[in-house]
Amino acid sequence: MDLLQELTETPSVPGREDRIRKVIQKHTKGLFDESHVDVMGSFIGVRKPRPAGKKTTRVMIAAHMDQIGFLVKHIDAKGFLRVNPVGGFDTRNLFARVVNVSTKSGDLPGVMNPAGKPIHIATDDEKKKVPEVSEFSVDLGLTAAQVNRKVRIGDMVTIATQFQRVGDNVVSQCLDNRIGCWAAIRAMQNLKKHDCEIHCVWTVQEEVGLRGAGPAAFDVEPDIAISCDTTLCCDTPGVPEDQHINTMGHGVALKVMDSSMITDIKLLEELEAVARRKKIKHQRSILPRGGQDGGAIQRSRYGVRVGVLACPVRYIHTITEMSALTDIHAYRNLLTAYLEQL
Ligand SMILES: [Zn+2]
Structure with missing residues (x-):
C-alpha cells in the first residue's frame, strides 16, 4: 500500500x-x-x-x-484567498480544514473556513446554513503584501490530510x-x-x-x-x-x-x-x-x-x-x- x-x-x-x-x-x-x-x-x-x-x-x-480541489480565484485586501472549485466537494466537509496552497516557490499551509461568525455569536438560522464554495476563504496567516508576493491566481489548493489504515480498509x-x-x-x-x-x-x-x-x-x-x-x-x-x-x-x-x-x-x-x-x-x-x-x-x-x-x-x-x-x-x-x- x-x-x-x-x-x-x-x-x-x-x-x-x-x-x-x-x-x-x-x-x-x-x-x-x-x-x-x-x-x-x-x-x-x-x-x-x-x-x-x-x-x-x-x-x-x-x-x-x-x-477534486480548488484554484485560487481572488486575493482580498487583507490577504485572504477565495477559491474556485475544480470538481465537486460537498461544502459541509470543508469547515475548519488545513489546506495546501501550491505556489511556484513551494506549498504554503493555510486554513479554510466559511465566511461568518463563530458558533458562540451566530444565530440559529446562521448555524443551519450550508455555504457555497464562494463563501469560503483561505487564511495563510501572512500579510497581504506577503500573500501577493507568493500566491498567484490559478494556484492549486488542496486539503492537507493523510492516508491511513482503518480496520481492513484504507482511508484517504x-x-x-x-x-x-x-x-x-x-x-x-x-x-x-x-x-x-x-x-x-x-x-x-x-x-x-x-x-x-x-x-x-x-x-x-x-x-x-x-x-x-x-x-x-x-x-x-x-x-x-x-x-x-x-x-x-x-x-x-x-x-x-x-x-x-x-x-x-x-x-x-x-x-x-x-x-x-x-x-x-x-x-x-x-x-x-x-x-x-x-x-x-x-x-x-x-x-x-x-x-x-x-x-x-x-x-x-x-x-x-x-x-x-x-x-x-x-x-x-x-x-x-x-x-x-x-
Ligand atoms: Zn473518479
Missing part, C-alpha cells in the same frame, strides 16, 4: 496534474515500449504484445489522475481515483505475457467533465477500452437499501451504466466471465448520477466498446474516502487477468 499512499498524498487537481504524472512516470519506468505525454497532459504508455506476435486487439486502459482523500491509477500501474508491473496491445493512459481533467479522456482516445484509437475508476457505496446509515450503489467488501464493481454511458454488454459479460473463472469477487452496479472517462472514450471517433472497472468507495468526494483492501486487490486482479487473456 506504500504506492497507493504516495499516490494519494501527491496533490494534483484538474489542469495541474504535473506532480502526480511524475510519480506515475517514476513507477512505470521501463514497463512500456514507448510513452508520451499528450497536449492536455495525459500520460500514455504503450505495451506491444509479449511475446511479439500477429496484429491483435488494441486496448486502452484509462485511469484519471486528477483529484482522492482514493477517487488514485486507486485506479494504482491498479493500472500494478497491472502493468504484474503482466508478463499478453497478446493484446495495451495503451495505458493516466488521464487529466476527469473531475471537471471527462475532458482529457476524449482526446487521448482519439490518439490511441482503441478497439476496446476499460475505464478504471472508483464508484459510490452508500451502504452506510441513513441511505435506504434500494439506493445502495455497491457494498464495501463485496468485490470490484462492474458498471452496467451511469449517467455518462451504458457499458457494452458483451464486454461486461466477458469481464464477469474472467472474474468467475479466476474466483475474483465482483458486483454489478448502476450509478444513476455521475460519470467517468468511459463516457468520453465511448463516443470518440467511430465509437469504442467500453467496460468500466470501479472500486467501491464509501464517503466519496470527501477527504475520508474509505475502501476495503479486499476490493482494491480484487480490482487489480481482475484488470490483470482480463488483459492476460485478451
